Amino acid sequence: MTATAPEADERLVGQGHVRRLLGRPELGAVVGAAAVFVFFSVVAEPFLQASSLSTVLYASSTIGIMAVPVALLMIGGEFDLSAGVMVTTSALVSSMFSYQMTANVWVGVGVSLLVTLAVGFFNGFMLTRTKLPSFIITLGTFLMLTGLNLGFTKLISGTVSTKTIGDMEGFDSARTLFASHLTIGGVDLQVTILWWLGLVALATWILLRTRAGNWIFAVGGGADAARAVGVPVNKTKIGLYMAVAFCAWISGQHLLMSYDVVQSGEGVGNEFLYIIAAVIGGCLMTGGYGSAIGSAVGAFIFGMTSKGIVYAQWNPDWFKFFLGAMLLLAALLNAWVRKRAEASK
Numbered sequence: 001m002t003a004t005a006p007e008a009d010e011r012l013v014g015q016g017h018v019r020r021l022l023g024r025p026e027l028g029a030v031v032g033a034a035a036v037f038v039f040f041s042v043v044a045e046p047f048l049q050a051s052s053l054s055t056v057l058y059a060s061s062t063i064g065i066m067a068v069p070v071a072l073l074m075i076g077g078e079f080d081l082s083a084g085v086m087v088t089t090s091a092l093v094s095s096m097f098s099y100q101m102t103a104n105v106w107v108g109v110g111v112s113l114l115v116t117l118a119v120g121f122f123n124g125f126m127l128t129r130t131k132l133p134s135f136i137i138t139l140g141t142f143l144m145l146t147g148l149n150l151g152f153t154k155l156i157s158g159t160v161s162t163k164t165i166g167d168m169e170g171f172d173s174a175r176t177l178f179a180s181h182l183t184i185g186g187v188d189l190q191v192t193i194l195w196w197l198g199l200v201a202l203a204t205w206i207l208l209r210t211r212a213g214n215w216i217f218a219v220g221g222g223a224d225a226a227r228a229v230g231v232p233v234n235k236t237k238i239g240l241y242m243a244v245a246f247c248a249w250i251s252g253q254h255l256l257m258s259y260d261v262v263q264s265g266e267g268v269g270n271e272f273l274y275i276i277a278a279v280i281g282g283c284l285m286t287g288g289y290g291s292a293i294g295s296a297v298g299a300f301i302f303g304m305t306s307k308g309i310v311y312a313q314w315n316p317d318w319f320k321f322f323l324g325a326m327l328l329l330a331a332l333l334n335a336w337v338r339k340r341a342e343a344s345k
Helices: 010-022 027-043 048-077 083-100 105-130 135-158 171-179 192-208 212-223 223-228 233-257 270-280 290-311 315-342
Strands: 183-184 186-191
Touching: 010 315, 027 135, 027 192, 027 290, 048 083, 048 186, 048 192, 048 212, 048 233, 048 270, 048 290, 083 105, 083 135, 083 233, 105 135, 105 171, 105 233, 135 171, 135 233, 171 233, 183 192, 186 192, 192 212, 192 290, 212 223, 223 233, 270 290, 270 315, 290 315
Parallel strands: none
Antiparallel strands: 183 186
């Protein structure tokens, strides 16, 4: 007779599923998103309309595009306080280069990509060479970019905003890629939603299915230990900063192609929204833990809250209060979930 393998105990199988569920970084964010959705569905009748969902998704995508690389950077144990103004820098370079050189808009878009990636490389290179905290490095970059944005815009345009480039060659095709609308099932959706979902899928694949993803978690868990086992710590960190820069370029081109002109002072403070979305999504401030999906859920919570307050006809001045409260609650919930997951091992 052939020996048969003993069947797995259903109770142990159930515990295994629960353990894996509790170990997911985005669990707390998903619970929070469900609570926020139910709350605004009850207090704001227009919230459940298809057009309202489109608006919520658009607001989520504008934060979510940047929250994805910021989450990966935080998993790698670092911060980027220049991410918000880098978006504006990307848009300004693209607009001013195209206008001043009377070139095709796509030339300005390409130059903007190179400049923005150079800023990301600068952040990563300075971090790895000086060993200073990323807070100090990127705070310095934030201040420099803020000054350059305003100074160059006034020097070239004579005002704090760029000149219109909407009538230049290549603008319409660039707008199609970065700021067009799609109609799906009678609902008007911005193309940024597709950019956002695509970046989330790509980042999730990198984190869970590639060697680079293992490097990111290892670097965030402990750079010295990661280096000891052969992880290219410096290259990983520089790559993460350049990923933030690439997504800042995408967001900057959307900003430019949506409004045709750019105000030099825009973007200041948005870096905190990206970090908040990542933290709400389960990323730890200490690094080594988090997910790209969690950052997407965090951005979705931001979108629901910002627009839900409007649909409920509340005073929008309360938005920052709700955002801060969600940040604290998410941090506490994530800490509780992580402790339960560790205790169940």
